[in-house]
Amino acid sequence: MEARTDNAEFNEVVDFHGCYCLDIAMGYRVAKALTREMGSDMENMKAVFAQAGTSTCAIDAIQKLTGCTFGKRNLIFTDTGKPVFVLQNTETGKAVRAYCHYWDHFDHGELRQKRKEAKSPGATPQQRQAFEEMLDDEVAEILHLPEDKLFKITQVTLESPPKSSKYISEPCSICGEYTNRDLLVEKNGARICKECAGKK
Helix, strand or coil, X not given: CCCCCCCHHHHHHHHXXXXXXXXXXXXXXXXXXXXXXXXXXXXXXXXXXXXXXXXXXXXXXXXXXXXXXXXXXXXXECCCCCCEEEEEECCCCCEEEEECHHHHCCXXXXXXXXXXXXXXXXXXXXXXXXXXXXXXXXXXXXXXXXXXXXXXXXXXXXXXXXXXXXXXXXXXXXXXXXXXXXXXXXXXXXXXXXXXXXXX
8 A cells, every 4th residue: 555645755664664554654753753862873883773672564664764674683673562662872872762652542443443344355435435544644643743642762771782693503303404503492302493393
């Protein structure tokens, strides 16, 4: 779904992500705020790391606007289950954290119902339009609300993340596929990958 806004930068983020949704709008606002708060500490990207507490579409906005990516290993998924995003410069020690309290209520029942109706095989043009109009209104609200209505930003002190380098791999004793040695698990005296360990 294409973005329907006059914000060219946000539209580029939507194109990168491939989906026009509330999460990508929130991620856009968070990424803009965090990079602003970091200021010149964003200049040396070798020292900049991002953290994401939950796996939502917002992560793609973080990747697009901050330059921190999973591929470069400077985007860390902490899996805390919280709508929290952090930017950190490991050389200067500066780190800023955003907790998105707007996520507590933004994807409400009416929007979910309209989405369900619009995505159903027998959806009418009117149902699709009703959903798109509500989605447009919600995205516009996220893009224009004052930041304190969306998230809270605080400066935090964090330890530097462990250095990531090319891992050493070993073959799984069952499937034979080479796996990060540190992620192999012991089972019945064999060192096996997590996929094999999970099979009955």
